[in-house]
Amino acid sequence: MRDVAKCEQSLQELNLMWRVIEASAKMNCPTEAKTILPTMAATRSGFSRLERELVSSLVEEKVRNVLAEIGTKAQYVIDIVVRNLFERTADVGFLATDRELCNFVAGITDSAEAARYRLREYRNKYTVYDEIILTDTDGNVLVQIDPATPLEHTADPLIQQTLESETYVETFRTTDLRPSKDRALIYSRRMHHPQTGAVIGVLCLCFHFEEEMAGIFYAHRDPEARANMLLLDGDNRVISSADALWIPPGTEVPVNATGQARLMMFCGREYLVRTFASEGYQGYPGPVGWQGQVMIPVEVAFSGIVSDVLSRLSPELAEGLLSHAHSFCPPLYDIMTAAKTIQRIVWNGQVMTAGQRGEMLKLKTILDQISETGNRSNELFAQSIHDLYQTVLSSSMRDAEFTTSLLVDLLDRNLYERSDDCRWWALTPELRAALAQPAIDEATTARLAEILAYINGLYTVYTRLFIYDRNGRIIASTGDDLDSVVGSSIDEATLAQVASLRNQQHYHVSAFGPSALYGGQDTYIYHAAVRALDNDDEVVGGIGIVFDSAPEFHNMLLAGLAGKEKMSAFYVNRSGRILSSTDGSRPVGSTLDIDLAMLQLANGECSSGVTSHDGQYAIVACSASNGYREFKVSDGYKEDVISVVFQCFGATNQGSQQSASSEFLLESGATSSEDLEYATFFSDNSLFAISAANVMEAVPFSSVLPTSMGNRTEQVGVLGLNHDDQHKEFVWVFDLGHLIRGTRSAVTSSSQVMIVRHGAHTIGLLVDELHAVPQFSPAQITHTPLAMQGDSMLVSQVIKANGGKLLIQAIEVERLFAYVIDGTIPLPPPAQEPDASTQAMPGERQLMAA
Template structure:
């Protein structure tokens, strides 16, 4: 496995300038640590004895970082690219399949149209009337560029495209369609569309209205090229660094976002497993993702079709990246970093390594603090340790910044793209609803029936049967109903239809329908609760039904009740498949929820979202980092822009915004990380015999303790939690291993760990990845102090140290002195170690060995819960 990763790293590293730069810096620092260690061994081996193990640990740490850090950076970048192009490949095929599913319903319904069947059967003979009817259909369903009626011999009876006049077809789809009980889907060259290399045709046989005999064929020719161009235009990356493709079962391109780059008909390499491997195509290496469809409502899509995105490796990791980190509040930025282990493991590894190296350098400086005489030989080496440690911190800070930004930008782009797809799915779906209501309003039987002053039962039954047949084919509706010009419902499908018939539609809908002037117009109710949908929120699409003899006269209307609850939920769920930390919403401009995958929120509620996101222009998308439901999250949204003429030029305006929240973890308490840049200490070369202090952060304030009392710092993760302490500030036990002094072995030493922040302010400190425990010793007593972050081990001359005016206000006051650093521009609070231990001795800070062992046993992870022995010892 390691060898495979190494090969991948070497493969991708040349295309990642930032990672290459990081690797070079690591190598330089590694060399510097080796030089410092070698100098110490040669120039002052005895004096350096105390810090040589620390330096060896540092060198080992850098050796590990050279191997693992760069690998992590490379893998994270490759993963981000593969995720992004994989998402786009999935959406290409999903949008196509959902669109073509509607075509299968269309051809099934239109092939049973009574007027068309009568004509094909020879019952009627007006070619112009039928051509007009087909063109009316095309005017509603603009996804078709040709509609053809043929007899059983392949003779063309009517077509609507004058550019390619046809008389006869010998295409094999004719025989196949005549023998099929359902639709036939054909994608290849066909003499029915002689001007195209390939045509996507949906055909179905037609039957005699009276006898049921097969009399001909209906062919709906889908405008495939125009549709794919629209998909590519909407969803391809703006920089055109990648190419979006649709492939057939033989991995040949059937649609390309850039035909000059990858032409139609070309066979391309595929990557169905999402492997992080480069693929060669025409002498150029690509990252590739290939995705098949899972189908939609039982329709699998054309056999073998696949969505694919290919991006050349030399541009895969470049591109303009906005500096999102500068826009984040420090609290959110720090909170996100606290969850790095879950949302970006490589970032967490870098942060951990940075803190480890910082602690090693800090400990090395503490160990040699106060040493005099021969130990002065270490002065130059200590200076080099400090300087190299600072360079190490700068490198890690930059690495953390770069990777942090990469992860956030990638996440925000992916979230934005997801919302773009979601709102596109909605517009495309509702476009079909606007088509359906207008076409069904042209049904002659409905027009004739509603033109009558009153409808007898036979007429009502006939209308009900027509509506039931339609509803059986178009299952996205819970109810289809017709009403007269007074708004009285005369026929309906769906549950409790008998209770619906005889009722009236609302006055506003009736007024809107009666005001429609042409067959191309329609009306959609607002997304509100409706008795026609069991009191739930939905859209109801209306079209005017006009008199057969005089189209200027509206004799009633047709209403179709969209099954919004499952349909919208399905769209949202399909858009965030496999994104387990993501929740999706459809909302209106007032943030009212239309649909949601969040079980904690209901349709009709108001979503808590930044008002600025509610005002984004149509067709635009945006994203932010925010706090949502007590968790740090990316929020992204896209505003609807319509599809074809729907919401674009048909007069209908109903903006919907798709929103997703991708969570990264719970909001933490008060932050602990501090911007160290504002606390940089200016060194004074004239100080040669000053007092050395170990400095650290607590509550974003800089504190100091005399380095003579500080042993070392250890990570907070080594603390064993226990509730056996007698003080609230006692948060756990630390198991230290100490030299016996004779060089023959090491012994265990257990010490209590106290929360310094709680001692000073009365509330428990928040723990983060930066939290450290300082080991502090006074005489025979040793304790651990939880602090937020380590800082430095500087020297200060006595003139820089002044007593505070509050030093005599009781023994509980721990800060008795203030250090004036940087010419008085920075004040550091110095903790009085004597007062600290005086305060704690009353709490019996020393642990007897037998009690320490018992505490460790009961506190250790996985230990038995029974702490009876330890409790007994404590009571004794």
């Protein structure tokens, strides 16, 4: 953690310098320094504590970022696997009741080639399987589709276990059903006689597990391969590894299911580890004990791609994000606060010695050393802030990009199954025979409706399944409003598309939009041609399946977000039209306001940036879909979907009141005894000055106590001041911005309260930020053009700094106190927008308002 080490070094140097300066003050000017020594001691003590706490919190933040990033990926590994296997449980239940296969196993038909052809047609649709086997009740293999491993008999106990089970059986281990593999993942279900209902055999669907895991790892592992993605069993042994040479299958590894920030030893190396078990999907828990895990060696965990995200942000956007550092990165906020503390201590010391002569000059020399050391340390702090800021933003943007990548992956994987379903169900012999008839009687219609209802009961992601004849008339359907659906017709364009499908591998999907078959809501409807039993070239009708897009897409978005706070997610098309949303204010069908370049991403690409979203500073990320297996890749179907997430950090414009001191650097020149010292500070993005002789010190705004006693809107609270005699004095705090323009100032982390004294009266002034305590010659000070208007101005003079290139508005103390104490100066009206011809010099608007 090089940036943390640099920050630690700067803190140590600052701490040491404080000790040296404090010792010098005690030795060289103990009397003059007595008022500042307690502050110096408190500051030194505070920095000693800050050095320990800040470095610790920085390390914790770094570790937290890494654990969050690898944790997201670990959770997605197991979630993707479980969602995929859930589909397999439905497949085996449906295929085990296939009438043609049941007839063959029961001996009603005897063509093994016909059964093998049907199984291969199924495999052609559902390419996630590498073997399908039918056995009788004794384990004799009746037919299989993989010619590389011919089988005659199996002694695997899963056959008997399946025969005794009323549901599917999930098996993952070594088996003689797949002799070429160390382990196989098999879903089996018993088959029944189509006439008597007797148990007659077993169907085994063999999932292509290795290919599937390789695809997951390829799509979601970090591109630099610094971490390893793993799938573990219940004994914490590796089932599958993204890098088998690094961590091979069968290896037992340490796990971190609780997410604790601790190092874990494995094979002589220390790792950061995150482990997640599945929470299940639609009632399916997944294989017992399976877990997703990501492990990253600690020596590379905090290095990676160097991001230049900050250089791509506008200064206003960067400053605005920094104003919310306390919420999105507490350690960053601590560093910023520490830098402000240094500036305030130096500023206070310079104010204390303003106008002093003789021995007090020794103290002034010491304060100059403090100032020089503070400036040098501030540069180191600024770099530390920049580095950590970069790290936090880059980490958040990578996490958002990965989330969008997962979201489109979930969508494509799910819709892949829908394309498989419609094509396979179109091969149902009873549908093909019925639609080929010249006329369909009521008994046949009832039987078709019964078949559809059975399928729909197994596949709950559909709200409706329907079949239609060659003229497009719907003759059977599931779902609601059957009276209005059955007998109606599909549109001519869809019918023409279905009729033109070349073979059983092709399908048609309606464009995402409202449909009467889905209650007028937006969805996809998948169609496949139903062909005559004796002639594959003759289309006799079609089948349509209505995807339940509203809950299914919404659940995908929620699963992808995985409970991330302040993050919203969307599916949109290339035009930005919303297909699904977790933001209730942006419903389906509306258009998402997003950078057009993000809508033009190439397939499989992702992008992220920082933007303003709903009045909030936010990270925006998106990914363009890239298909899954052959779906949207080589099957002729093209329908790009883009996933978008926004992660908000806080309200915009909060940083607009903060002015960077570096933009108002004062050029130093020769000084004389006649020079006047001023305390300078920022208010409303302009530089102001007040006589240093009237300023006691500055304190953070957090020290102000709110009160309801004041009856003036410019009063923001009271402040307690401690005196040497332990007496505590309470003074009113006034909002200088309100006094100048008539509206309240926004309080930020940089806000300070200046203690100003005039005669017997003392007040506090809320300002945006401290600047410096410079000296100016009388020649640099001039009256404002409007000063002759009398006592209606708080600013009566302007200081021409940097050769006249920088104007500093000088507040007249007498007039300030006349107003806040006696109310004799009327409050000026809010400033009016100047026209273009009057916008000449910095701060003129504030000057005119004053």
